[in-house]
Amino acid sequence: MPSKNLIDEMIAQAKISKKQTDKQQKVVDAAIKIFAEKGFANTSTSEIAEEAGVAEATIFRHYGTKDNLLLSITLPFLKDLIPRMAEELFSELMSQSPATFEQFIRGLLKNRIEFIKENKEIFQVLVKEVMYREEFKQELKPLVSEILVQHFIKIIEEFKERGELIEKASPIILRMFVTFLFGYITSRFILLTDNFVTDEEAELDEVIDFIMNGLKK
Amino acid sequence: MPSKNLIDEMIAQAKISKKQTDKQQKVVDAAIKIFAEKGFANTSTSEIAEEAGVAEATIFRHYGTKDNLLLSITLPFLKDLIPRMAEELFSELMSQSPATFEQFIRGLLKNRIEFIKENKEIFQVLVKEVMYREEFKQELKPLVSEILVQHFIKIIEEFKERGELIEKASPIILRMFVTFLFGYITSRFILLTDNFVTDEEAELDEVIDFIMNGLKK
Amino acid sequence: MPSKNLIDEMIAQAKISKKQTDKQQKVVDAAIKIFAEKGFANTSTSEIAEEAGVAEATIFRHYGTKDNLLLSITLPFLKDLIPRMAEELFSELMSQSPATFEQFIRGLLKNRIEFIKENKEIFQVLVKEVMYREEFKQELKPLVSEILVQHFIKIIEEFKERGELIEKASPIILRMFVTFLFGYITSRFILLTDNFVTDEEAELDEVIDFIMNGLKK
Amino acid sequence: MPSKNLIDEMIAQAKISKKQTDKQQKVVDAAIKIFAEKGFANTSTSEIAEEAGVAEATIFRHYGTKDNLLLSITLPFLKDLIPRMAEELFSELMSQSPATFEQFIRGLLKNRIEFIKENKEIFQVLVKEVMYREEFKQELKPLVSEILVQHFIKIIEEFKERGELIEKASPIILRMFVTFLFGYITSRFILLTDNFVTDEEAELDEVIDFIMNGLKK
DNA sequence: AATGAATGAGACTTCATTCAT
């Protein structure tokens, strides 16, 4: 299962298209780190420059504006890498033809949690900025509706046919599922910075059990 | 079930203790509105002053610093009103001795969703700033652990004894429940500003069904 | 020898002319204290109000402007009390018909040092502000030239006639004398706040000896 | 006898250590000029910027705070240049092995008065701020006690041995001498801005005569 | 490509002063 670090991918991609320089890379690293920690608006370009060991002017030489630096960091993520990886992920997950919906979720979660762990910082930047920037929401919408919804609905339908899932409208099933996932991920990776989960496998069991069976005896 | 608007409560309380002036109230109103919309860091005091129809100096006369304005808006909320209302809520919910856990959740959700709807803006300010301010996290911790956890565990235990809930460690049950609720509320009131829920009762049924029975057939 | 505290005099005088109120007095006291300590420009009216236990507006009710408060404190001092006391002093000193110039200086110094000690704060305010305010210099000039010079020259001439003083132009004698006195007083009461002089009489002996005989063997 | 202008020295020194820019120099010049005239607290940074022909932000780029600008102007003076020049001065004065104490004083005064004349403004800034800033007093103390006292006591002792000075405790001799000098310099260069001394040599004669012989016939 | 210097715009904040009560 490919869970390459997104920043590595970005570097790779950038190297092809734009010949990212050494200093440029340092700027991006520094920016992600500080944006994740303190948020975009609370971070000054001079701070980024210092953390990167670079002159402030260098940032503007490459990115023009501070806003554009943020977009240069986040947009490829949203527009390019996430969709591509989503495609890969789903085709991979389904090509293994998981026997049960539970197995499918387990594969999905394992993969995604690993992925988020590795890209925790850029992920934090994204989540935080989505709250303030209408543009990000707009960018996110098609991503969610086209990739996520599209694929998931198909999968849900398949498992419904197999008789594994309740007989409800697929969008409702999807929404409950996604809502829980969203709550799980944000509370774990955005709100609670300290890693409180020790046994990842046991945790996964509990999560899956809740999603599948709820809380009733 | 009392779901008084918090800002009204704040005004009431302030009138007793500190004789809030007319202009002061306008400042608070304007600040909440703009902070909620654009976030604390992206809002200038001159903007608040203009929106409030007040001189910028007036803000500082009453609140000293911009930071203190934020705290004056949010801290009473966290320290005072939320705990008090939580107490009221739980005692009320349990005094009605709900027949089933489902009934209990339904009462809780109805009450809280109404409450959040009415205080949407200040709620948004809180959630957004919790992400950036360690102080807020610190303020929130006892609130969550002492009020929420304490009460919930008791209730969960009671319904476990009645045989309505699965035989799992109560903290795990609580965590799954809260995680979903958190995801539900943030996605509904922070992320998606547009009200997409039309039939609140039907929505509630789906949510409860998911929490109780999960997705398995 | 009358060495009444100047502020007492001011109060007395004010009570006659302007019916100084209780609060007004508190303002003046506070202002003198803080001006002496931190200087006029570094003191805010709110600070004075707080120290005086009075509303800021009260200051302006009585003094109109901050500048005027300073002048109300200092000008009577310069225009009224100092001249009057100088007159008294000189007539008193000479009426005792001191046998020698040394005795005269001793009387003068004893009297003045006591006076300054008692009015240290207002004295500090004056000295500090003379540096920044041309108006004060202008106010001081006639005081110095008319009162001080006038009297002193007469006295110097008298003692020259008695053969006690060197045969130099009186203005030169005066200038040397005053220069030393000025240096002595400022260094003792403005620059070095901590009272380092323990034996006032012995100190006086040294000072007089220097003025009279210099440093040569 | 080297009586180089201190500001020139500062520039020279700065050029070696910190590459002072053209604009930076203009800021310093303007600041010294206005601080000397109106005092630190009565001078705004915008005023300095205008006088220097520089954007206000430029001041802060180089000096961070207004306070730091003052310190950057004055501290090198106190910590560095004055001590060094004092050393030079004393070694020079004594290497010429002045025949008499009078000759020594004459050399000293000539040198110092020239020095102060050339650095009148920065000198005024220093004297004015010493009154308000405890830090400055603290900075000045070792300067005075280690350089001035140390050297002077030695010299006084030497001339006492030669039988030229009265048989008094050297610290007392020193204090009288310094007190007069302090009075002389402050009254001449701080209080009375208009140059009233026309014949510098004749003036010097009078001063020395007073110090040596006092006022007695 | 990289940077040190410079800056306009605007941020937060202070302050002396006015006014209605």
Place this chain on the structure above:
DNA sequence: CATGAATGAAGTCTCATTCAT
């Protein structure tokens, strides 16, 4: 007389951005 509230003007300082080298 006294004051709490309010404010215009100005102050210090920050920041994203430009430019010459």
